Amino acid sequence: MNNLKDKIDALLMKVSKPTRYTGGELNSSIKNPEEVKVRFAFAFPDVYEVGMSHLGLRILYHLLNKREDVYCERVFAPWLDMEKLMRENDIPLFSLETKTPLDKFDFIGFTLQYELSYTNVINMLNLAGIPILSRDRKGLPFVIAGGPCAYNPAPLSDVIDFFVMGEGEEVINEIIDAYIDWKKRGGEREEFLQIVSQIKGVYVPKYYIEVYNQDGTIKEIRTIKKGVPEKVKKRIVKDFENVYHPEEQIVPFMDIVHDRIMLEIFRGCTRGCRFCQAGMIYRPVREKSKEKILDLADKLIKSTGYEEISLTSLSTCDYSQIEDLVKKLIEKYKDKGVGVSIPSTRVDAVSINLLKEIQKVRKTGLTLAPEAGTQRLRDVINKGITEEDILEATKEAFSAGWTNVKLYFMIGLPTEMMEDVEGIVDLAYKIVDNYKEVKGNVKNLKVTISTSTFVPKPFTPFQWTAQDSIKDIMEKQDLLKKKLKSKVLKYNWHNPYMSFLEAVISRGDRKVGKAIIKAWEKGCKFDGWEEYFNYDKWEKAFKEAGVNPHFYANRERSLEEVFPWDVIDVGVDKRYLIREYKKSQEGRITPDCRLYCTGCGVKDFDEGVVCFEAPQK
Amino acid sequence: MKRLRNKYIKDERVKFISHLDLLRVFQRALRRADIKVAFSQGFNPHPKISFGPALIVGATTEGDYMDIDLEEDISPEEFRKKMNKVLPPGIEIVESYEVELNDALSTKIKGAEYILQVNVKKSIKYIQNKIEEFMRKDIIEIEKESKSGRKMVNIRPCVLELKVIEEAEDYLKFYIKLKLGEGAPNPLHLLKALNDYLGNLFDIDSYKLHRKNMILE
Numbered sequence A: 001m002n003n004l005k006d007k008i009d010a011l012l013m014k015v016s017k018p019t020r021y022t023g024g025e026l027n028s029s030i031k032n033p034e035e036v037k038v039r040f041a042f043a044f045p046d047v048y049e050v051g052m053s054h055l056g057l058r059i060l061y062h063l064l065n066k067r068e069d070v071y072c073e074r075v076f077a078p079w080l081d082m083e084k085l086m087r088e089n090d091i092p093l094f095s096l097e098t099k100t101p102l103d104k105f106d107f108i109g110f111t112l113q114y115e116l117s118y119t120n121v122i123n124m125l126n127l128a129g130i131p132i133l134s135r136d137r138k139g140l141p142f143v144i145a146g147g148p149c150a151y152n153p154a155p156l157s158d159v160i161d162f163f164v165m166g167e168g169e170e171v172i173n174e175i176i177d178a179y180i181d182w183k184k185r186g187g188e189r190e191e192f193l194q195i196v197s198q199i200k201g202v203y204v205p206k207y208y209i210e211v212y213n214q215d216g217t218i219k220e221i222r223t224i225k226k227g228v229p230e231k232v233k234k235r236i237v238k239d240f241e242n243v244y245h246p247e248e249q250i251v252p253f254m255d256i257v258h259d260r261i262m263l264e265i266f267r268g269c270t271r272g273c274r275f276c277q278a279g280m281i282y283r284p285v286r287e288k289s290k291e292k293i294l295d296l297a298d299k300l301i302k303s304t305g306y307e308e309i310s311l312t313s314l315s316t317c318d319y320s321q322i323e324d325l326v327k328k329l330i331e332k333y334k335d336k337g338v339g340v341s342i343p344s345t346r347v348d349a350v351s352i353n354l355l356k357e358i359q360k361v362r363k364t365g366l367t368l369a370p371e372a373g374t375q376r377l378r379d380v381i382n383k384g385i386t387e388e389d390i391l392e393a394t395k396e397a398f399s400a401g402w403t404n405v406k407l408y409f410m411i412g413l414p415t416e417m418m419e420d421v422e423g424i425v426d427l428a429y430k431i432v433d434n435y436k437e438v439k440g441n442v443k444n445l446k447v448t449i450s451t452s453t454f455v456p457k458p459f460t461p462f463q464w465t466a467q468d469s470i471k472d473i474m475e476k477q478d479l480l481k482k483k484l485k486s487k488v489l490k491y492n493w494h495n496p497y498m499s500f501l502e503a504v505i506s507r508g509d510r511k512v513g514k515a516i517i518k519a520w521e522k523g524c525k526f527d528g529w530e531e532y533f534n535y536d537k538w539e540k541a542f543k544e545a546g547v548n549p550h551f552y553a554n555r556e557r558s559l560e561e562v563f564p565w566d567v568i569d570v571g572v573d574k575r576y577l578i579r580e581y582k583k584s585q586e587g588r589i590t591p592d593c594r595l596y597c598t599g600c601g602v603k604d605f606d607e608g609v610v611c612f613e614a615p616q617k
Numbered sequence B: 001m002k003r004l005r006n007k008y009i010k011d012e013r014v015k016f017i018s019h020l021d022l023l024r025v026f027q028r029a030l031r032r033a034d035i036k037v038a039f040s041q042g043f044n045p046h047p048k049i050s051f052g053p054a055l056i057v058g059a060t061t062e063g064d065y066m067d068i069d070l071e072e073d074i075s076p077e078e079f080r081k082k083m084n085k086v087l088p089p090g091i092e093i094v095e096s097y098e099v100e101l102n103d104a105l106s107t108k109i110k111g112a113e114y115i116l117q118v119n120v121k122k123s124i125k126y127i128q129n130k131i132e133e134f135m136r137k138d139i140i141e142i143e144k145e146s147k148s149g150r151k152m153v154n155i156r157p158c159v160l161e162l163k164v165i166e167e168a169e170d171y172l173k174f175y176i177k178l179k180l181g182e183g184a185p186n187p188l189h190l191l192k193a194l195n196d197y198l199g200n201l202f203d204i205d206s207y208k209l210h211r212k213n214m215i216l217e
Helices: A002-012 A055-066 A080-088 A115-127 A168-185 A189-196 A277-281 A290-304 A322-336 A349-359 A375-380 A387-399 A418-439 A470-483 A496-506 A510-521 A535-545 A549-553 A574-585 B019-032 B076-086 B127-136 B187-198
Strands: A038-044 A070-076 A107-111 A142-146 A162-164 A208-212 A218-223 A261-264 A308-312 A339-341 A366-371 A404-411 A446-453 A489-493 B002-010 B049-051 B060-070 B091-099 B109-120 B141-146 B149-154 B159-167 B171-179 B202-216
Touching (some): A038 A055, A038 A168, A055 A070, A055 A168, A055 A261, A080 A115, A107 A115, A115 A496, A115 A510, A142 A168, A162 A168, A168 A189, A261 A290, A290 A308, A290 B019, A308 A322, A322 A339, A322 A349, A339 A349, A349 A387, A366 A387, A375 A418, A404 A418, A404 A470, A418 A446, A418 A470, A446 A470, A446 A496, A470 A489, A470 A496, A496 A510, A496 A535, A496 A549, A510 A535, B002 B076, B019 B049, B019 B060, B060 B109, B076 B091, B109 B159, B109 B187, B127 B159, B127 B187, B159 B187, B171 B187, B187 B202
Parallel strands (some): A038 A070, A107 A142, A142 A162, A261 A308, A366 A404, A404 A446, A446 A489, B060 B202
Antiparallel strands (some): A208 A218, B049 B060, B109 B171, B109 B202, B159 B171
């Protein structure tokens, strides 16, 4: 083992950013692997600085390591320079903490945060010398996966031994306990899969098959093992106030993407934006009390020494006591030089006031997400803001001294027409005029407009819609490139081929999974990194696998169609999604569910599920 | 306000963290230890911490220095203890003492002692003699890149001492003493020059470098 450590050290002299691979950070867990019953490798299929910015990893890492009988270590996708050296020198993929090869673990747990990381999952297994197909694995370890993309488990069904649906902190201990029990009895590999298939929230893909219609759509998803659930229900944390939240956090040596304390103040979102998968799958909305948050903040600042604390959630300004919370945190820690940040800003005056408060410690940018350029289209996607809101908020911000504004939009939204795209341009220029009105000129002003391309996602009201063709997207981008030319405007756009691939995989079935493996065989990895994304290879992979990608990305589905993810129950009722889909076509909005319950079904999902309920007026 | 000069260790476990990373490590450790550090004035205030010459990424040290200006009155000994309690494994302050506020670390550091181990491709006879020959030269030139392009620089005046302290079949271990300061070479520059002189006998990419000490005026 030490031998491997020395070999790794020698390679690290030659790679960029060697601390991606060293471990040893403050608050990382040091245990003797000989003294535990279960060794768990938490695997993030991207580089260290991306993976370490992920809150879920931090929660599960510390949660598992609280147990004396478990040692959870971390592993990330090595960057290309390191991978090359590892392959040349026969060094298997290893854990950061003890430099143990991955095949020595009991579990390798991948978190699936974005579809374009799937080839990295396969590549990491291969780099660890573990067969990439579940059926070829004998003995240990078990390769498991969770995270938002796991809700459509079909594309990685041949690769992953079993998926965990829902909130990991709710179920992971049950899996570990079952494992310890099984291992003690010396059971067969197959037997453990049967045991976990009975744990609520676990989906074992080999016990299910997709049966297809002539036209290639799914006829049914059939269980082929007695006693496994017809539908796998996701797990939900019911007592969010007291659920485990780490009081310490690893402090990386290198600069990572989100290099700050992450404190989760609530989970779920009440907004109901129809394009947003997170807003649907993380329901119900559950808040932590202000007291709890202040207490956790204090412990985290003491244990990390971080200079910034981020209050994370899907829509932080919606926290019911946000103003008071931010004020208290600023007051308490400003002398220590600790700033507060909120990851997303609502488009209203309250939010601007919050930002002013935050500015007292650290300068912060202003980022707003109108998402669409016209009111009609904002109503279609249920983004409940008006142009007035946006103009008022930016005016307020300019008066308060901001000179940089970032605006996020999506293009290719359902029903979008060229005039909606023009609406983005109009809005941008109105904001420029706004600045002129406040300041008298446009000196120092910078407005950055970024468009991402809409990707229809499972479990959203838009799961039935077609994605715009690449050609249409390019036309829209060209229009924006042409019209957003000005000294004070900057336009950023996404590679449309990447968005197309994301759409294919996100609503893909098991056949798409075969194409992913083919793409990896052709050398695809780090597909989420534009400089390594190679669509030509993907095109060939689809061809060889006999998969027409447009069937998945650009086809409108009928309401009756059976989806690959219909085998999973995320708590939001399909009838609600259909209702929202129909309302979107009529351009009708649905209010925030803090006002009244909009009947998504999650409240009746399971015993003890409580959703945010607005006080009766 | 007072200025504390600190000598610290950075061992094998943290040898890959960069100079900039190390600055952050100390800043965050100060906050964990709840020690009030002095901040610079200006638009973007930053804590007043200054380091000696940067160490190469991948090298260890047991004799680097760093000055920290503090707002609070804390004894050097207490400061050292408090900091060591919260520093990550592998980094440790071994000595702290107060210096005058106008005493700048950068003007005090004159030289450094290193232990450098390098793998050899084949064993070399009479290595000690050859090193002595090498050191008798008046000019040892290396190629350095600068803004105006590549140029040859004579590093001989900066090399105070170079000797072999351990000979093994597959490696050599050197003791090196260098002058430090603007434009001064690092031990790897010297190693490269020596390798050229000896006819490419070293596996120049597989070395271990340790800074034994810094020489303060």
